[in-house]
Amino acid sequence: MYKLLIADDERVIRESISTLIDWKSLGIELIGLAKDGSDAYNMIIDECPDIVLTDIKMPGFTGIELIEKIRKINTLTQFVxxxxYGEFEFAKAAMRFGVRHYLLKPCSEQQIIDAMQAVVADFERARLHDFGGKRRKIERIIYHHTFLNMLRDCLLGDCKGNRLMRILARYEHLLDLYRYPCELIFVKGIKETDSRNIFNLAMGFYGEGNELTVVYADQNIYFLVRSGDIEKIYSSLAESIRICDCFCEVCTAKFQNLSELMNAFVAEIREASRIVYYSADVIFPIDKDENLHSGIQKEMAILFDDHVGIASLQPDSIRNSLAGINDLLSAKHFTISLIISAFSRIDVISIIAATEWIEFVNHASSVDEILMVLEMVFKSLGRQRASSQRNKAISYKIRAYVMNHLADSRLSLKWIADNVLYMNEDYISRRFIKESGSKFSDFLTEMRITKAKTLLLEIEADRIADVAARVGFENNPKYFSQIFKKYTGFSPSAYRERYGRL
Structure with a gap:
């Protein structure tokens, strides 16, 4: 299902369109209605709709301004x-931002359906075209850079035992450390130049699309593979060695899982003076410089510290961290380490976005270009954090207002939306459920019943009708008694009688 947001400042229009069309039959899920451009912008940032049906003239942002702002951070959302307003200037401005569907009011239900079907067809064509190769490439890039980060972390300092297991645990959600039996194949007594030739030939025989993990360390080359792939690796490796005309010894070791293999492998290569990680996407010498590593960790700590905040991470700070890196390759790895950590810790970052950033870094020809990518990354993360904090503030404001106004019989989510937060009711309802795990109506009733229990047990307790009025049931004490009994199993009088004596 593709997600749809409707933005129009005329309530009748946005609600009519939302109910007029059977969206599910089009493969579309309607996720919300926005009453103006600002509301739409916030909802797009939070909900990431695939399609936005928007008016042109709205308070906050116009439709064109909304599209322009979203295009700077997201090129995938399609606008209708x-x-x-049929003026050519509006249509020309929309086309400049890639908008292909411009409908004039009044339009028929079928015209809206035709436009939506065309957008869905565009998505389907793009998905079918990109899914196979691009998805595999994305997963392979993420896998190799994640494994490289994990290996480098494990090689720093005296990392073994519980410390090593803690490092592996950081990567457990990204790498399958425990499910599959693994084998370590190592070729002893081989020059680094020959190791590269063997790797390139082995990749050719084995297939570049596979997660073949290869590490060179002081005249030994190691292949870390799942046990099910062992025959294919052996045949490709034997043929590669024969072509390279190398005289070397091939050994193997079996392990129950990747975690067990990593414990043995790290101990095996820890003292090596030269370590190089090979994959189809990255050939990277592993520098065990703890100063560089601490710099990366410092930036990560700032990046994910809610108390420090993303705004504290400035370009100058990034530039200083990169200043001590002597070569472009190491600068790229520094940057990719940050991106991988961001991807692993912040669930709103899509795998597509992470991969695009990594590809930008890999194609950078200077540290300045890398800095440009980093600034783009942190601006995006800053928006995500600001959005998250804003949403938490919304949930907090709702709860605080309820606790201070329990006696107000008008209290409802719609009333708070219209008179306190000035935001769309559907939007804050979804945010409240997502943040708290419960519906607003359930929360409100629970708070009112909790307050009523306290009032009923006070020494100088009021009459039942007065208690009802003090928790928002002023006009209907009988309904208060029904709700109270439903939630507690006792009528208000019976509750006071039973627990007031304790």
Missing amino acids: ILSG
Whole structure:
């Protein structure tokens, strides 16, 4: 299902469109209605809709301004404009941002359906075209850079025993450390130049699309593979060695899982003076410089510290961290380490976004270009954090307002949306459920019943009708008694009688 957001400042229009069309039959899920451009912008940032049906003239941001702002951070969301303005300048501005569908009010239900079907068809064509090769490439890039980070972390300092297991645990959600039996194949007595030739030939025989993990360490080359792939690796490795005309010894060791293999492998290569990681996407010498590593960790700590905040991570700080790196390759790895950590810790970052950033870094020809990518990454993360903090603030404001106004019989989510937060009711309802795990109506009733229990047990307790009024049931004490009994199993009088004596 593709997610749809409707943005129009005319309530009748946005609600009519939302109910007029059977969205599910089009493969579309309607996720919300926005009453103006600002509301739409916030909802797009939070909900990441695939399609936005938007008006042109709205308070906050116009439709064109909304599209322009979103295009700077997200090129995947598709916009359909529904407007009463047919001027060519509006249409030309929309086309400049890639908008292909511009509907004039009044339009028919079928015209909206035709536009939506065209957008869905575009998504399907793109998905079918990109899914196979791009998805595999994305997963392979993420896998190798994650494994490289994990190996480097394990090689720093005297890392063994519980400390090593803690490092592996950081990567457990990204790498399958425990499910599959693994084998370590190592070729002894081989020059680094020959190791590269063997790796390239082995990749050719084995297939570049596979997660073949290869490490060179002081005249030994190691292949870390799942046990099910062992025959294929052996045949490709034997043929590669024969072609390279190398005289070397091939040994193997079996392990129950990747975690067990890593314990043995790290101990095996820890003292090596030269370690190089090989994959189809990255050939990277592993520098065990703890100063560089501590710099990366410092930036990560700032990046994910809620108390420090993303705004504290400035370009100058990044530039200083990169200043001590002597070569472009190491600078790239520093940057990719940050991106991988961001991807692993912040669930709103898509695998597509992480991979695009990594590809930008890999194609950078200077440290300045890398800095540009980093600034783009941190601006994006800053928006995500600001959005998250804003949403938490919304949930907090709702709870605080309820606790201070329990006696107000008008209290409802719609009333708070219209008179306190000035935001769309559907939007804050979804945010409240997502943040708290419960519906607003359930939360409100629970708070009212909790307050009523306290009032009923006070020494100088009021009459039942007065208690009802003090928790928002002023006009209907009988309904208060029904709700109270439903939640507690006792009528208000019976509750006071039973627990007031304790």
